[in-house]
Amino acid sequence: MEKYKSMISEQEDCSKILFAIQDALDLISGKWKIKVISVLLYGKKNFTDLQRQIDGLGSKMLSKDLQELEVNGVITRTVNATKPITVSYELTPYGHTMEPIIQVLADWGTEHRHKITGR
Amino acid sequence: MEKYKSMISEQEDCSKILFAIQDALDLISGKWKIKVISVLLYGKKNFTDLQRQIDGLGSKMLSKDLQELEVNGVITRTVNATKPITVSYELTPYGHTMEPIIQVLADWGTEHRHKITGR
DNA sequence: GAAGCCACTATACTTAAGGAAACCCATATC
DNA sequence: GATATGGGTTTCCTTAAGTATAGTGGCTTC
Numbered sequence: 436m437e438k439y440k441s442m443i444s445e446q447e448d449c450s451k452i453l454f455a456i457q458d459a460l461d462l463i464s465g466k467w468k469i470k471v472i473s474v475l476l477y478g479k480k481n482f483t484d485l486q487r488q489i490d491g492l493g494s495k496m497l498s499k500d501l502q503e504l505e506v507n508g509v510i511t512r513t514v515n516a517t518k519p520i521t522v523s524y525e526l527t528p529y530g531h532t533m534e535p536i537i538q539v540l541a542d543w544g545t546e547h548r549h550k551i552t553g554r
Numbered sequence: 555m556e557k558y559k560s561m562i563s564e565q566e567d568c569s570k571i572l573f574a575i576q577d578a579l580d581l582i583s584g585k586w587k588i589k590v591i592s593v594l595l596y597g598k599k600n601f602t603d604l605q606r607q608i609d610g611l612g613s614k615m616l617s618k619d620l621q622e623l624e625v626n627g628v629i630t631r632t633v634n635a636t637k638p639i640t641v642s643y644e645l646t647p648y649g650h651t652m653e654p655i656i657q658v659l660a661d662w663g664t665e666h667r668h669k670i671t672g673r
Numbered sequence: 674g675a676a677g678c679c680a681c682t683a684t685a686c687t688t689a690a691g692g693a694a695a696c697c698c699a700t701a702t703c
Numbered sequence: 704g705a706t707a708t709g710g711g712t713t714t715c716c717t718t719a720a721g722t723a724t725a726g727t728g729g730c731t732t733c
Contacts, residue, residue, distance in 0.1 A: 449596055449607055453589055455663030456656065460588070462666070466721070469579070470572055477568055482680050488568055493722065498681060519679050519730055529669075532662065537575065539658045543651065544574030547581070550648075585691070601710050612692065617711060638700055638709050 459536070462507050467492050468500050472530065473537050475510060479525035509533070578655070581626050586611055587619050591649065592656050594629060598644035628652070 463469050467489065474480060474488050486497055501524060504510045509530040513523045526533075582588050586608065593599060593607050605616055620643060623629045628649040632642045645652075 449593055450609075451664075452592055452656070452660045453608065455660040455667065456588060456592060457663070458667050459659045459663030469575060473571055473575060474568055483678085489572065490569075491722095493724095494681065495683085495723090496721065517679095519677095522680065532665070535658050536662055537571070539654050540578045541571045541574040543655055544576070544578035545570075546651070548574065548577045602708085610692095613711065614693090614713085615691065636709095638707095641710065 462504075462509065463533075463536075465500065467496055468504060469537065469540070471497070471500055471504065472509065472526065472533055473541075475524060475526045475530070476534060476537060479523045481515075481521045481523055485524065504530075581623075581628065582652075582655075584619065586615055587623060588656065588659070590616070590619055590623065591628065591645065591652055592660075594643060594645045594649070595653060595656060598642045600634075600640045600642055604643065623649075 463472070470489050470492070471485060474485055480488070482494075482497065482501075485501075486492055486494060489497075501510065501512065505512050508527055511525050511527055513525070515521045515523055582591065589608050589611070590604060593604060599607070601613075601616065601620075604620075605611055605613060608616075620629065620631065624631050627646055630644050630646055632644070634640045634642060
């Protein structure tokens with residue numbers, strides 16, 4: 436019985452998993468995209484809400500990342516006929532399939548923080 | 555009944571998850587680290603093996619990333635008294651706790667590839 | 674009519690990450 | 704003694720990613 440038996444089968448081709456990971460990372464690359472998606476898991480937000488929830492994120496980057504996420508079918512952009520016009524961003528069903536990624540990163544990050552700050 | 559009810563509770567503080575994600579990403583940031591960890595999930599490898607399995611990875615980057623992963627307790631470095639000296643890199647138990655991250659990224663990436671290449 | 678909010682866009686600048694190439698040391702093989 | 708292999712390090716250079724700052728346009732409030 437090996438102590439750390441991988442759940443990834445040894446038969447599986449290593450390069451396959453490497454390509455798959457690259458495909459996933461291509462969509463969420465950069466400093467802010469995962470964070471934008473994370474915030475949108477809580478529900479639809481408008482531009483300024485997103486900017487306020489993500490510390491340090493400037494409007495240029497937010498604008499650019501939102502466009503890319505929309506092009507990739509991760510979010511939708513809706514213009515609302517409100518007093519001052521507002522724009523809502525919301526995860527698509529496809530965007531919601533990324534929730535396990537966010538969840539596992541958040542879980543691991545939380546554990547990691549406990550470890551390095553000494554429980 | 556909402557169609558896409560998040561498993562992340564609405565009560566949970568959004569900034570907490572953002573910090574946790576940042577903590578996780580800090581360790582695996584950069585172009586190569588996740589790939590190195592992924593390959594090491596298949597078992598211990600030496601320097602040249604890693605370089606051969608990860609297309610495009612140069613020795614400078616590999617060396618730098620291996621050092622950082624070792625400092626962060628993700629991998630161990632072992633010098634072997636072989637004919638030409640070899641060095642083995644292996645995931646620590648802590649490194650193995652990252653397997654769910656790799657797995658979920660690979661799974662999602664595989665699905666994503668199916669989607670964009672049209673099944 | 675000045676100021677403020679929302680959702681951006683534009684321009685200019687900085688920086689850090691990564692790539693390329695050369696080199697180092699030891700052993701060992703032709 | 705020339706070349707190869709394993710495991711790197713050093714230097715230099717390029718480029719993409721991100722930052723800072725300012726401005727736009729429509730509408731509303733003081």
